[in-house]
Amino acid sequence: xxxxxxxxxxxxxxxxxxxxxxxxxxxxxxxxxxxxxxxxxxxxxxxxxxxxxxxxxxxxxxxxxxxxxxxxxxxxxxxxxxxxxxxxxxxxxxxxxxxxxxxxxxxxxxxxxxxxxxxxxxxxxxxxxxxxxxxxxxxxxxxxxxxxxxxxxxxxxxxxxxxxxxxxxxxxxxxxxxxxxxxxxxxxxxxxxxxxxxxxxxxxxxxxxxxxxxxxxxxxxxxxxxxxxxxxxxxxxxxxxxxxxxxxxxxxxxxxxxxxxxxxxxxxxxxxxxxxxxxxxxxxxxxxxxxxxxxxxxxxxxxxxxxxxxxxxxxxxxxxxxxxxxxxxxxxxxxxxxxxxxxxxxxxxxxxxxxxxxxxxxxxxxxxxxxxxxxxxxxxxxxxxxxxxxxxxxxxxxxxxxxxxxxxxxxxxxxxxxxxxxxxxxxxxxxxxxxxxxxxxxxxxxxxxxxxxxxxxxxxxxxxxxxxxxxxxxxxxxxxxxxxxxxxxxxxxxxxxxxxxxxxxxxxxxxxxxxxxxxxxxxxxxxxxxxxxxxxxxxxxxxxxxxxxxxxxxxxx
Amino acid sequence: xxxxxxxxxxxxxxxxxxxxxxxxxxxxxxxxxxxxxxxxxxxxxxxxxxxxxxxxxxxxxxxxxxxxxxxxxxxxxxxxxxxxxxxxxxxxxxxxxxxxxxxxxxxxxxxxxxxxxxxxxxxxxxxxxxxxxxxxxxxxxxxxxxxxxxxxxxxxxxxxxxxxxxxxxxxxxxxxxxxxxxxxxxxxxxxxxxxxxxxxxxxxxxxxxxxxxxxxxxxxxxxxxxxxxxxxxxxxxxxxxxxxxxxxxxxxxxxxxxxxxxxxxxxxxxxxxxxxxxxxxxxxxxxxxxx
Ligand code: HEM
Numbered sequence: 001x002x003x004x005x006x007x008x009x010x011x012x013x014x015x016x017x018x019x020x021x022x023x024x025x026x027x028x029x030x031x032x033x034x035x036x037x038x039x040x041x042x043x044x045x046x047x048x049x050x051x052x053x054x055x056x057x058x059x060x061x062x063x064x065x066x067x068x069x070x071x072x073x074x075x076x077x078x079x080x081x082x083x084x085x086x087x088x089x090x091x092x093x094x095x096x097x098x099x100x101x102x103x104x105x106x107x108x109x110x111x112x113x114x115x116x117x118x119x120x121x122x123x124x125x126x127x128x129x130x131x132x133x134x135x136x137x138x139x140x141x142x143x144x145x146x147x148x149x150x151x152x153x154x155x156x157x158x159x160x161x162x163x164x165x166x167x168x169x170x171x172x173x174x175x176x177x178x179x180x181x182x183x184x185x186x187x188x189x190x191x192x193x194x195x196x197x198x199x200x201x202x203x204x205x206x207x208x209x210x211x212x213x214x215x216x217x218x219x220x221x222x223x224x225x226x227x228x229x230x231x232x233x234x235x236x237x238x239x240x241x242x243x244x245x246x247x248x249x250x251x252x253x254x255x256x257x258x259x260x261x262x263x264x265x266x267x268x269x270x271x272x273x274x275x276x277x278x279x280x281x282x283x284x285x286x287x288x289x290x291x292x293x294x295x296x297x298x299x300x301x302x303x304x305x306x307x308x309x310x311x312x313x314x315x316x317x318x319x320x321x322x323x324x325x326x327x328x329x330x331x332x333x334x335x336x337x338x339x340x341x342x343x344x345x346x347x348x349x350x351x352x353x354x355x356x357x358x359x360x361x362x363x364x365x366x367x368x369x370x371x372x373x374x375x376x377x378x379x380x381x382x383x384x385x386x387x388x389x390x391x392x393x394x395x396x397x398x399x400x401x402x403x404x405x406x407x408x409x410x411x412x413x414x415x416x417x418x419x420x421x422x423x424x425x426x427x428x429x430x431x432x433x434x435x436x437x438x439x440x441x442x443x444x445x446x447x448x449x450x451x452x453x454x455x456x457x458x459x460x461x462x463x464x465x466x467x468x469x470x471x472x473x474x475x476x477x478x479x480x481x482x483x484x485x486x487x488x489x490x491x492x493x494x495x496x497x498x499x500x501x502x503x504x505x506x507x508x509x510x511x512x513x514x515x516x517x518x519x520x521x522x523x524x525x526x527x528x529x530x531x532x533x534x535x536x537x538x539x540x541x542x543x544x545x546x547x548x549x550x551x552x553x554x555x556x557x
Numbered sequence: 558x559x560x561x562x563x564x565x566x567x568x569x570x571x572x573x574x575x576x577x578x579x580x581x582x583x584x585x586x587x588x589x590x591x592x593x594x595x596x597x598x599x600x601x602x603x604x605x606x607x608x609x610x611x612x613x614x615x616x617x618x619x620x621x622x623x624x625x626x627x628x629x630x631x632x633x634x635x636x637x638x639x640x641x642x643x644x645x646x647x648x649x650x651x652x653x654x655x656x657x658x659x660x661x662x663x664x665x666x667x668x669x670x671x672x673x674x675x676x677x678x679x680x681x682x683x684x685x686x687x688x689x690x691x692x693x694x695x696x697x698x699x700x701x702x703x704x705x706x707x708x709x710x711x712x713x714x715x716x717x718x719x720x721x722x723x724x725x726x727x728x729x730x731x732x733x734x735x736x737x738x739x740x741x742x743x744x745x746x747x748x749x750x751x752x753x754x755x756x757x758x759x760x761x762x763x764x765x766x767x768x769x770x771x772x773x774x775x776x777x778x779x780x781x782x783x784x785x786x787x788x789x790x791x792x793x794x795x796x797x798x799x800x801x802x803x804x805x806x807x808x809x810x811x812x813x814x815x816x817x818x819x820x821x822x823x824x825x826x827x828x829x830x831x832x833x834x835x836x837x838x839x840x841x842x843x844x845x846x847x848x
Contacts, residue, residue: 071805071808072809072810072811074805075802075805075806075809078798078801078802078805079799082795082798082799082802082827085791085794085798086791089788089792093786095785096785096786124786241781241782288688290687292684292685292687293687297688297690298690298691299688299689299690299694300691300694319691320692320779321691321694321695321775321778321779322778330781332780332781334780480780480781482781484782484783487777490783494770498770501763501766502763505763534752536752
């Protein structure tokens, strides 16, 4: 224990006295002017520590606690937090940019390993980032507790005693009043009261203080910050989010199996999903020509949906920036595209496949890619990689491209394969990908048979396998469905934080003392005023108080 | 429509011309004041500089408003427009603060900064008026960017004063002396500058808090989560934390004075970084530069 810092107060004075004294003279700092900075209550507790000079482990704990809750530590932790947040903006994050992370790994596997060992791809949940903000919040709590109990006391106390000398106060004024001592003090007290000071008369003096809301607001602000973190810590585990693609004419029912992907919070319970249905009737995008770039750009997306909860159904519009609230969840419109309906028939005419297939768009004119897999019903398994062009146009190179995001000339082209789709191995397969390793191409690009279908066209598969038809065209939307139980708590805390901030910043904490001396039949009043913060209007406000009693030209400062 | 856009651009160029003249006159004023013994007393050049700045600012307002009318929406949906509006607010904040305090001594800094920023956005970031994509169609765009612009305006003025404070402190310690630095006699004492910078930065901080919150609400509406550590969110957060640290530094013994001023400049540096480097080179959801 020899290396421990001395456990007398002077040892940690350096740590705990970082608080503002604000240039106030030390002798005034004792009683009268020890405004309730966080230093003030601690000074009282320091007094206790003096009685127990050798506290050993407990003393060390106190030392660490004081160090942690000092203003300087808070400041350093804040700067550290800002610096620690930077890497997350330079390196792709798993949470916000998973594809970027995959890309990073492909580009530079070694650097990836190194970065990953530092949790750089999860900056905001990494041990070092968490450590900084947890320390900061411990410091914050350690700061709030003594300040609150001290402020609570001050709130119910009389304004502090008159300082022995006014000489070092920020503002002093002296003037005569043609009244006896009592009347003069009454007038001063009345002036202070009407300026919303808390006023106490004591002998031949008046002491007054105002602006308690400054500290109150400040404390509310800091407590609300703790509220935000606490809500995030406790409530986020109960949240969840999921994604789903809905094609026009199809409905989504809110149950686990209906989601394309699902991210449950730690405490997610499947029973928390309220059963409701959302059916997509139509999806209507609107485009305009961006003349400066010569390309089409979307200006509006509207999904017309029918929401069913229990026995009741109602229509609603789902738009970007206008999520749908239903069954304790919010549904967001995040993506959209085309889903050409494809019909596949066996040679005898029986339909073996008929459904809209979601094609993912690749560019602004919605050239889209999709995959069709026909495992059963034909003589062989068939897989098709398709391109969809809403408005197909032949480029000079002979290739197709889409020249408009609206379906003015909808065209599908396919590369068709037969062989093993690889669906039977029990390995989940991505519906948007076709593994052609065990397949042979029988039609499409680089073969003799081109497959290019306009809406309504059919195509005979080579070898009499069957026919495929471009039998219809629909649109789809991609939605995000979220249940976020942190919103309410974070919202309320944030509102409180802002309110506290505004109140604190707009309140001036001032103390005023008035001492009366009888001068024959008249009275001389001496005013002293002090503020805790920079308060350029202190003198003016004191003069305004005096002006309520006497003409200002009789006042000397 | 076409005409309005052209008028707006014409007004922008005229604004830059006037700001240039104002900048020159502000500098002349400082130089002349350095020569006189009194030092503190403004010269007649200062009046002309202010007049030109005000005239330029009026034209700047015309440029901003016509741009908004031409686009039939708020004039801050891409980097050029944000720059146009933010510099307008910056000069507006500077002019407005004069009613409260005589801050004309930082006129050279403010007009110079406004001129530089306006020049850069007009030459490098100019884009024509185009309609807004669905994700940007929200009242939260109006609120979020509006308060961000205001916050930026106050932070810029605060940074100007903090910079002046650092020079003045070195001057007072006689570490900067000689004719080149004599213009500092035109500035108030360092402690006065510090208090001024603090009060202006605090106003900026309140606006920035609103920026952060409005951004989160908008993100919740548009993307389904109010906070996702997207690059732009990260930097908005960093700026907020840095200014919170600055506010604390003023209440921490040993940090008042120059350290606080340096923190204020670092934090403003983050604002500039966020607007330029992050917008142009970082990947994220907030792709709105329009370039
Ligand atoms: C999460 C971290 C924190 C943030 C974001 C933060 C933010 C702020 C802000 C914005 C203010 C000015 C608001 C007002 O006056 O009402 C402030 C003031 C203050 N904070 Fe914090 N704070 C944090 C942590 C702390 C900690 C840990 C302490 C104690 C060691 C502390 C002590 C103070 C004090 C004493 C003031 C008043 C300063 C003055 O009078 O100028 N804060 N803080």
